Amino acid sequence: EAGVAQSPRYKIIEKRQSVAFWCNPISGHATLYWYQQILGQGPKLLIQFQNNGVVDDSQLPKDRFSAERLKGVDSTLKIQPAKLEDSAVYLCASSLEIGQGETQYFGPGTRLLVL
Amino acid sequence: AQKVTQAQTEISVVEKEDVTLDCVYETRDTTYYLFWYKQPPSGELVFLIRRNSFDEQNEISGRYSWNFQKSTSSFNFTITASQVVDSAVYFCALSEFPGYNQGGKLIFGQGTELSVKP
Numbered sequence: 001e002a003g004v005a006q007s008p009r010y011k012i013i014e015k016r017q018s019v020a021f022w023c024n025p026i027s028g029h030a031t032l033y034w035y036q037q038i039l040g041q042g043p044k045l046l047i048q049f050q051n052n053g054v055v056d057d058s059q060l061p062k063d064r065f066s067a068e069r070l071k072g073v074d075s076t077l078k079i080q081p082a083k084l085e086d087s088a089v090y091l092c093a094s095s096l097e098i099g100q101g102e103t104q105y106f107g108p109g110t111r112l113l114v115l
Numbered sequence: 116a117q118k119v120t121q122a123q124t125e126i127s128v129v130e131k132e133d134v135t136l137d138c139v140y141e142t143r144d145t146t147y148y149l150f151w152y153k154q155p156p157s158g159e160l161v162f163l164i165r166r167n168s169f170d171e172q173n174e175i176s177g178r179y180s181w182n183f184q185k186s187t188s189s190f191n192f193t194i195t196a197s198q199v200v201d202s203a204v205y206f207c208a209l210s211e212f213p214g215y216n217q218g219g220k221l222i223f224g225q226g227t228e229l230s231v232k233p
Contacts, residue, residue, distance in 0.1 A: 031219060042119075042206050042223025043160070056220060089158060095219060101148040101167060101210055102219050106160035 002026065004107035006092050012113045018080035021110045025073070025094030031055075032069055033104060034077050035091040043091055049075065050098045082114045117142045119209050121224035128197050129232050136192045136227045138207030144168075148210035149190045150221065151181065155203040166190065197231045204228045 005024040013019050025032050031050050035043035046065065048056040051072040060067070064083070069075040079086055089109040095102035118141040128134045140149065151163040164174065166183050174181045178195045194201055208221040 033219070035221075040225070042208070042226055043221070044223070045220050048220060091160065093160075098219055101165065103150070103162055103165055104219070104221060105162060106152075108157065108159045111158070 004092055004094055004105055006107035006110055008110055010111050013082055015084055015114050016081040019082055020076055020078045021090050023075045023092030023107060026105055029094035029096055031095045031098045032075050033093040034067060037089040037091055084114050087112055087114045117209050117211050117222045119207050119222055119224035121207055121227050123227045125228045127230045130199060131196050133193060133195050134197050136205050138190045138224060140188050140209050142209060150208040151192050152206045153203045199231050199233055202229060202231045
């Protein structure tokens with residue numbers, strides 16, 4: 001079974017530019033998560049989708065970050081405009097269903113460097 | 116509020132030594148789940164184990180074992196006879212449950228970087 005796919009793996013941009021990340025979850029997984037992992041820290045949830053609806057986006061900086069999952073399968077996370085503090089690894093995860101205790105499976109992440 | 120603390124930032128051992136990674140959590144929920152993930156240098160988080168709050172039995176999987184103690188809010192992870200391939204950052208995480216048809220959000224600790232030297 002294929003795992004969670006993410007692209008690109010690395011991205012370097014100047015501050016104030018925009019960037020987009022793509023995620024394709026494990027086939028059949030209804031729930032998709034985007035996490036931000038700053039160097040030396042644990043991942044922090046940015047947004048959670050159940051199918052194509054948003055379940056939790058309370059930690060998403062909505063003035064610059066946006067995400068969508070239009071057909072309930074793959075998802076795109078965008079940053080516009082980027083700031084220096086957005087330098088981090090952006091991890092996508094998926095789980096079969098929503099709910100406490102569902103195991104989340106992670107992709108390889110996109111490493112973003114904002115100069 | 117939910118919180119996970121991994122007090123050990125870095126641990127260095129020599130191959131074949133046993134090593135224990137500590138995890139302490141805080142939650143007001145009576146029902147919760149705890150996880151351990153491994154993050155090798157490639158960056159992908161690899162799922163290791165899931166444990167619910169009603170199951171305090173210790174678990175062993177090969178060289179890995181986990182000790183869950185609700186009385187001390189701890190979920191420690193032991194690697195027996197460590198190997199160089201065990202070198203990675205290990206994260207403990209708590210699953211939050213804010214309400215019906217929600218949840219699944221993982222609260223991660225800061226991680227423990229384990230270095231196993233030959």
